[in-house]
Amino acid sequence: MTQENQPVIYDENQIIAERRAKLTEIRQTNNAFPNTFRRDHLTSELIKQFNEFSKEQLEEQPTIVKIAGRMVLKRVMGKASFATIQDMKGRIQLYISNDHTGEPVHAAFKHYDLGDILGAQGTLFKTKTGELSIRVTDLQLLTKSLRPLPEKFHGLADQEQKYRQRYLDLITNEETRKVFAIRSKVVQAIREFFVERDYLEVETPMMHSIPGGASARPFSTHHNALDMALFLRIAPELYLKRLVIGGMEKVFEINRNFRNEGISTRHNPEFTMLEFYEAYQDFTYLMDFTEQMLVHVAKQVLGTTHITYQGKTMDLSISFMRLTITQAIQKFHPDYTTEQLNDRDYLIKKLQALNTHFNPNDGIGGLQLSLFDETTEHLLFEPTFIVDYPAEVSPLARRNDNNPDITDRFELYIAGREIANGFSELNDPEDQAARFQEQAKAKDAGDSEAMHYDADYIRALEYGLPPTAGEGIGIDRLVMLLTDSPSIRDVILFPQLRQED
């Protein structure tokens, strides 16, 4: 904080210097930052309520209103002026004239700048073009804006600045405001969906002493008083299942996960995950449940299940396809024969030829998955559940009753991206202990994303986890889909960026 009432001289441009001079002048006669003005209406509510009224109706029954907001447009014309005020709901036009405010108020207004926060009182009327406006009788500067806004017509174009100075993006870009309004509604609709179904919303730790629940590298930190290493969580899964063991048979959590990995248009180091668990259900139930939830969310938020994403359309209300990994590969690449896809040597040769990353020690299932990731995942535009994930890459999922090499697990792909991952939970503590041991071995062998052995979780399982189904849904990616956003940064208010300077 700088000393009060001591204008600080910065090395800054002329526009800021002029605005600062205006502020200094205001300080000399008034409280420059008053907090006594109270509005009684929001702009778009006024328009909703009064736009249907005729010019004459408004004159016959004068309605006095008080609004406040940021001045985003200004048109001065001698003895009368217009200004457009923007608040959280929209915009409305002010008409300021010597006749109604007196000359001094209008004169002061002429020196107000775009970006200033104003409070206005006046009477609703319609201009000769029929625009609902406020004939101002009282006008107050509530907050002086010292920095000029981005160009009023083009707005903020620089992507970096949009992310770094999101407030400017929000002031100038209606689309951005809409995206985050939709994001809020998406989360709201999801909550409703779970609460209606008797789920309990919970919050589990963000700081884990053993990072678990996913295969990813964690951020690490240190607790001074306890002198212990802590990790920002990569997933809440193991804690949520402890709660199911504790008798919370239907739980969900919407919260942040942190993964110390690459940043891209689809990845932010912290991202929002919905995870939910329901006892006495399995993964097939989850697939139906997910379809219903997405339909609910789309209808609540967009009013339709027809989605356009990057120029292509889909309908979320149509039953989603369900394919095994090899079926999906063959659907898009019919030239692969079933024999080839079950031939280790063939798969390894093919993956090498594709120049892709894979683990040559994987079994058939792991190799098939690598081939799927490389050749098919990005082509799954229509919502598709991929099932039959190999046990070796699913250390927390229940084995299939007929084939112990695969698990009762699915991933949901929409628009070429993984949106959800769900499975029947592994509730056999001895099998879980063995899987952790395998993971620990892989970790020792250099796999930085392999899971740790979590003895407390095994102890919890030994008390008995009821048969349970659980799923995670990437909220950011879902919002990308529902807002037609090409980058995850467009749906996160303050995405991770490199440090400035």
Place this chain on the structure above:
RNA sequence: GGGUCGUUAGCUCAGCCGGUAGAGCAGCGGACUUUUAAUCCGUUGGUCGCCAGUUCGAUCCUGGCACGACCUACCA
């Protein structure tokens, strides 16, 4: 990590095949009592991302660096 492109006034952008820069918006001054990105007249404002090199001379050419966007690879 690799590739492509970018960085010029507060903002949106031109421009210069090497002679140190322009427009619109915003600002300032003036005209204008129903404008709609108001209009009209005048006007202020720039270390052309940073550092080297080549050159008589670099915003422009070369090299390096920084930052960013997009694509690509790994992770959701």
